[in-house]
Amino acid sequence: AQSVTQLDSQVPVFEEAPVELRCNYSSSVSVYLFWYVQYPNQGLQLLLKYLSGSTLVKGINGFEAEFNKSQTSFHLRKPSVHISDTAEYFCAVKGNNNDMRFGAGTRLTVKP
């Protein structure tokens, strides 16, 4: 079975600064990787996904992530954050079966 570890439960950052949210996974099979964002009292919205091909994946709202197979990581990055990026971010991994595993989440707080 797959598992996901989000290394930081909270990340505070100032507006216009760069940010990296870290995600590591473990799996014995090939995986698909996802990042979702959740605003308060709402469902999850897909930011980006890696299924195959280029290891650098670009998503919505200026976010991108890089799949690193040797380090089993899929870190999320944004070069300049906005106040509106304040939210909870979830990394998820899916194997060849229908089993999606989510990390515990990272709360990103962007301060003015």
Added chain:
Amino acid sequence: DGGITQSPKYLFRKEGQNVTLSCEQNLNHDAMYWYRQDPGQGLRLIYYSQIVNDFQKGDIAEGYSVSREKKESFPLTVTSAQKNPTAFYLCASSIVVLETQYFGPGTRLLVL
């Protein structure tokens, strides 16, 4: 507009009562899922269904039941056997081969 709807937004349960959470999708997706979200724990899979009239238990199915009589609908019943039902419940759906899950806005269940 295509999407996933969940109702109600807030639901209150009395002791010993069964309650049912609604999830409807008009995306023509084959697979549907129910997750439970507790603070600091990410999402945990309750049940999922890959096709009509078929569903499988997830990691925390005890105290819950589902049905899948129509492709568009996947209601979740929280039974009186679920002793700690207070949580945020999220429904999702996917076209299985594309692997990406899309989420509804969620239902918050509270116990009176």
